Structure formats: C-alpha cells, structure tokens
Amino acid sequence: xxxxxxxxxxxxxxxxxxxxxxxxxxxxxxxxxxxxxxxxxxxxxxxxxxxxxxxxxxxxxxxxxxxxxxxxxxxxxxxxxxxxxxxxxxxxxxxxxxxxxxxxxxxxxxxxxxxxxxxxxxxxxxxxxxxxxxxxxxxxxxxxxxxxxxxxxxxxxxxxxxxxxxxxxxxx
Numbered sequence: 001x002x003x004x005x006x007x008x009x010x011x012x013x014x015x016x017x018x019x020x021x022x023x024x025x026x027x028x029x030x031x032x033x034x035x036x037x038x039x040x041x042x043x044x045x046x047x048x049x050x051x052x053x054x055x056x057x058x059x060x061x062x063x064x065x066x067x068x069x070x071x072x073x074x075x076x077x078x079x080x081x082x083x084x085x086x087x088x089x090x091x092x093x094x095x096x097x098x099x100x101x102x103x104x105x106x107x108x109x110x111x112x113x114x115x116x117x118x119x120x121x122x123x124x125x126x127x128x129x130x131x132x133x134x135x136x137x138x139x140x141x142x143x144x145x146x147x148x149x150x151x152x153x154x155x156x157x158x159x160x161x162x163x164x165x166x167x168x169x170x171x172x
Contacts, residue, residue, distance in 0.1 A: 015042065015046070015167050015169065016046045016049075016050070019031070019043065019046050020050060020052075021165070022164050023047075023052060023142075025140075026137075026140050027138075027140060027141075027164030028126070028129060028141045028143065028161070029141070029142050029143070029164055029165045029167070030114070030143045030145075030149055030153065030165075030166045030167070031142060031143070031144045031169065032115075032147045032166075032168045033147070033168065033169040034146065034147060036145070036146055039145060039146075039169060040110070040112045042169055043110055044056070055105075055107055055108045056110050057077050057107055057108065057109050058112060059077050059111050059112065060112045061112075061113070061117060061121060063116075064118065065116050065117040065118045066118045066121050067090065067121055067123070068090060070117070071086070071090050072086060074097045074128065075093050075097060078097055078100045078101065078104075079096060079097070094124075094127075094128075098128065098131045101135075101137065102135050102137055107139060107140075108140045109128070109129070109141045109142065111125055111142070111144065113144070114143035114144060114145040115146045115148040115149040115152055116145070119157040119158055122152070122153070123158065123160075123161070125141060126160075128141075129141040150166070
C-alpha cells in the first residue's frame with residue numbers, strides 16, 4: 001500500500017467520463033482507492049476541472065456511521081445554521097433534507113469514507129437518493145473510500161442498493 005502522502009496520478013479520462021456520466025444520469029457511483037483520501041481528491045479534481053464542483057455537497061459522516069450519523073451529516077451540510085439544531089425526530093430531519101434537495105438545483109452528493117458506514121447508514125444515503133429521484137430531481141450520489149467499500153456494499157443487508165458504476169483508482 002502506498003504511503004498516505006504519496007503523490008497521486010491525475011484522474012484518467014475513463015474515470016472522468018464514468019464520473020461525469022453518473023453525475024449527468026443522477027446515479028450512484030463508488031470510487032475507491034488504496035489511500036483513504038485519494039478517492040475523494042480524485043472526485044474533487046474531476047468536478048473542479050469540469051466546472052461542477054459548485055454543486056457538490058461533501059458529507060463526512062462521523063462514527064458510528066449509522067443512520068443517525070448520516071442524517072446529522074446531511075442536515076449540517078444542506079441546512080447549515082439556518083434552521084438551528086436538527087429536529088429531534090429523525091423522520092422530521094429526513095423530510096427537511098429531502099425538501100432542501102428538491103429546492104436546490106443540481107446537487108452532487110459526495111459521501112466521503114463510505115467504507116466506514118454501517119449498513120443502516122448506507123441504506124439511509126440510498127433512501128435520500130431514491131427520494132430525490134421520485135421527486136424528479138436526479139441526485140448523483142458518489143460514495144468514496146478505500147477498497148473496503150466494495151466488501152461493505154456486498155453485505156446481504158445492502159442487496160437492494162443499485163450501484164451504477166464502480167471505479168478503483170490505481171497508483172502507478
């Protein structure tokens with residue numbers, strides 16, 4: 001495994017094309033790398049280079065990576081400070097998140113370190129993606145993390161998650 005400070009190669013055109021297709025189609029994509037920060041940096045580089053970074057909402061979910069932690073992270077990212085603290089009931093917070101996603105134009109949701117999420121946290125992100133899709137507002141969901149994310153998504157509890165594309169970044 002390369003050290004965390006290793007210089008990473010620029011994202012290739014195949015990766016950029018797959019990422020931009022997922023963004024345009026409003027699909028779920030996983031981006032993995034051996035170095036934890038590499039996947040997130042590659043996604044940021046492509047979105048920035050193609051003028052799409054302004055629409056990106058980065059979500060870093062804290063431990064324990066469950067549904068509550070995902071809702072806390074989404075609420076903080078999408079409704080910062082304007083609405084005070086998150087509603088006590090998770091269902092109310094989810095409705096506020098869904099409403100905010102419907103109001104915003106062309107959001108790209110980037111969930112960093114998704115390999116650390118528990119099954120209920122990943123199902124929550126997928127539910128947010130599905131709710132936006134049902135409102136006719138495609139929501140690209142990019143899950144970034146280490147190669148462990150592949151094994152996490154293979155859990156039987158996550159059988160219903162549809163992944164449009166998977167991409168692993170290789171280091172030279």
